[in-house]
Amino acid sequence: MATYAALFNGRVIARSDRTVEVEGNQYFPPGEIRQEFLHPVRHKTVCPWKGVASYYAVDVDEARAPNAAWTYRHPSPLARRIRDHVAFAEQVDVREEL
Numbered sequence: 001m002a003t004y005a006a007l008f009n010g011r012v013i014a015r016s017d018r019t020v021e022v023e024g025n026q027y028f029p030p031g032e033i034r035q036e037f038l039h040p041v042r043h044k045t046v047c048p049w050k051g052v053a054s055y056y057a058v059d060v061d062e063a064r065a066p067n068a069a070w071t072y073r074h075p076s077p078l079a080r081r082i083r084d085h086v087a088f089a090e091q092v093d094v095r096e097e098l
Contacts, residue, residue: 001018002096003015003096004017004026004094004095004097005094005095006028006033006088006092006094007094008060008063008065008093013034013037014028014032014033015097016028018032019085020085022050022082026087027087028085029085033086037058037059039057039058041055041066041067043066043067047079050079051072051074053070054070055070056086058088058091058092065089067089068088068091068092069089070087071085071087072084072085
């Protein structure tokens with residue numbers, strides 16, 4: 001199984017060998033994310049099949065990426081495997097570790 005890392009401003013903010021890939025995004029389990037780098041924001045979006053996504057700003061040192069992470073706290077039954085997992089926008093470098 002592959003291990004993925006999410007990096008922002010030179011820091012690893014998440015690492016896991018238990019990510020779930022959905023629509024090209026790696027969703028990291030909640031226990032494998034450095035929560036101190038994520039700050040809830042009011043932004044939300046709706047996916048027709050996953051449900052309502054809640055967003056976070058990613059803050060590392062002096063760098064900030066607004067709305068750069070999201071989670072589905074109450075996903076639809078079809079997306080239940082990503083409940084509370086976090087995915088990252090393009091501002092965060094998500095890569096497979098070799």
